[in-house]
Amino acid sequence: MSLTEKATIARTTTNGHHQQHHRKMVISEEESPQQFALRIKNMVTNGLQALAISVAARHGVFEVMKSPKTSYEIAQEAGLKERYVRELLHSFVVSRIVEMNPDKNTYHIAPQHLPFLTGKHSLAGMTCLVPMLCEGYSQVNECFKIDGPSGVSYDQYPGFQEFMDHMSNMMHNQTLLSDFVPSVDGLEKRLESGISVLDIGCGRARAPLILAQRFPHSNFYGIDISVDAVATAQKEASRKGLKNTTFLVKDAASLPSEWSEKFDFVTAFDCIHDQAEPEAVLRESKRVLKSDGVFSMLELAVSSHPWKNIGNPRALDGYVISMFHCMPVSLYMEGKGLGTMWGKENILETLSQIGFRDVKVHKCKDMFNFHYVCRKEINEI
Ligand SMILES: C[S@@+](CC[C@H](N)C(=O)[O-])C[C@H]1O[C@@H](n2cnc3c(N)ncnc32)[C@H](O)[C@@H]1O
Structure with missing residues (x-):
């Protein structure tokens, strides 16, 4: 349900002065306190996932995952330590960025997701924004x-x-x-x-x-x-x-x-x-x-x-x-x-x-x- 209410908005102009404006502000959705709390928690989760993806992007982890491989094979091909790679992969398994075959202990990226995580147009590098700003x-x-x-x-x-x-x-x-x-x-x-x-x-x-x-x-x-x-x-x-x-x-x-x-x-x-x-x-x-x-x-x-x-x-x-x-x-x-x-x-x-x-x-x-x-x-x- 849409809710329209009258609000007073403090506007900061480019020279730093404040102007008071009475205008109609549209608050798009009514949200329960529980939904609001969940939204805040999800922000933390998203931030943490972005950090993990940035590490993978920086070390070329996704690039060596075009076919199912064990954490040892992935670590070796990317020239990294297996223990760290395994923890990273497990964070991706629970966030459904990477799929795992528990019988074979292999990890892979779904083919339809590969273009977003590998190659010239990969979005993975965008997550490096978070550590760069930090x-x-x-x-x-x-x-x-x-x-x-x-x-x-x-x-x-x-x-x-x-x-x-x-x-x-x-x-x-x-x-x-x-x-x-x-x-x-x-x-x-x-x-x-x-x-x-x-x-x-x-x-x-x-x-x-x-x-x-x-x-x-x-x-x-x-x-x-x-x-x-x-x-x-x-x-x-x-x-x-x-x-x-x-x-x-x-x-x-x-x-x-x-x-x-x-x-x-x-x-x-x-x-x-x-x-x-x-x-x-x-x-x-x-x-x-x-x-x-x-x-x-x-x-x-x-x-x-x-x-x-x-x-x-x-x-x-x-x-x-x-x-x-x-x-x-x-x-x-x-x-x-x-x-x-x-x-x-x-x-x-x-x-x-x-x-x-x-x-x-x-x-x-x-x-x-x-x-x-x-x-x-x-x-x-
Ligand atoms: C957000 S970056 C954009 C870089 C580039 N145009 C791009 O799109 O990739 C802003 C750039 O402005 C440069 N810059 C800031 N102040 C400048 C100045 N007074 N004269 C020349 N370059 C400046 C910074 O060094 C930085 O490379």
């Missing part, structure tokens, strides 16, 4: 205290760039060429003929690397403040034999003055909300665009208002990821701390304040993001 757990707890630090530095998350690269690789391989590129009018043709592209906050540069391989007549620049990420991107470009990429360590809030009007297309994949100075980065992105240039930005497909996000599974992930990583890394640099859940309403307001024109919002096929496509000026491309 790298900053104690420090984030300190940040909550009135006299605690303002944020946590990127250095405190040594697994971050690798995890981000895993996620970007999975997402961009599925949708960059088939969904992202076609959603910008005329882009594919321009990339074919040869244009200059800049990716800001590129990390290990999965997106520019895929685009550079597909569009050899275009030139792709990527910049990031992470020395490690840029070095890894450069190595990957050499490994692929790409001659049309340049990866540089640079601050996106202060791009080289000689880059004014240098680029036809500027991209920002999942990085504006992390910035210490997001408005400065957006202004710089606009400055380095040619007058007929296009700016594309991917940000989580959520509203800026929590009550509008109820029932959106991305939103629950987003607030927690934000609290444990995106917000503290920005606040550490005395930044704005927008957080992952910046959201559509605030994004549209900011893009308009910066002076971007003709802003269009596409729901990405990846199910995670909105693609904001804007122009520097209103010209036909």
Whole structure:
């Protein structure tokens, strides 16, 4: 049964002020106290299962389980200790991720589940998010205290760039060429003929690397403040034999003055909300665009208002990821701390304040993001 009630909601604006709103809030289902208690217990169980899957993903356990095997065979093939592997497998047996034949003492993954746990599109690596966020757990707890630090530095998350690269690789391989590129009018043709592209906050540069391989007549620049990420991107470009990429360590809030009007297309994949100075980065992105240039930005497909996000599974992930990583890394640099859940309403307001024109919002096929496509000026491309 649906229950509609009047509620007072405290809204926090981007500059940290609170506004009181009287509005109708829909609480979707009436829930008994027992159901609520069970839901909390299940959250703990799900968190624990995610931790166990992350260990299996990290050590390639699922990859050696394409046929029924004993724990000894699995451990040997993965190069691990049998006792640990057996405990892990038993956690998977009770959570029905793995099936066990008690007569033969063998374990296997049901064939219909294999594509989700192994290979290029495996979802198992996503669970590494939980331990990666926990790298900053104690420090984030300190940040909550009135006299605690303002944020946590990127250095405190040594697994971050690798995890981000895993996620970007999975997402961009599925949708960059088939969904992202076609959603910008005329882009594919321009990339074919040869244009200059800049990716800001590129990390290990999965997106520019895929685009550079597909569009050899275009030139792709990527910049990031992470020395490690840029070095890894450069190595990957050499490994692929790409001659049309340049990866540089640079601050996106202060791009080289000689880059004014240098680029036809500027991209920002999942990085504006992390910035210490997001408005400065957006202004710089606009400055380095040619007058007929296009700016594309991917940000989580959520509203800026929590009550509008109820029932959106991305939103629950987003607030927690934000609290444990995106917000503290920005606040550490005395930044704005927008957080992952910046959201559509605030994004549209900011893009308009910066002076971007003709802003269009596409729901990405990846199910995670909105693609904001804007122009520097209103010209036909
Ligand atoms: C969430 S990651 C996204 C990485 C990449 N775009 C992707 O989708 O895989 C955000 C990136 O922004 C970078 N970053 C943060 N502040 C920056 C700044 N001021 N200038 C350039 N890069 C920055 C971080 O180092 C990090 O690699």
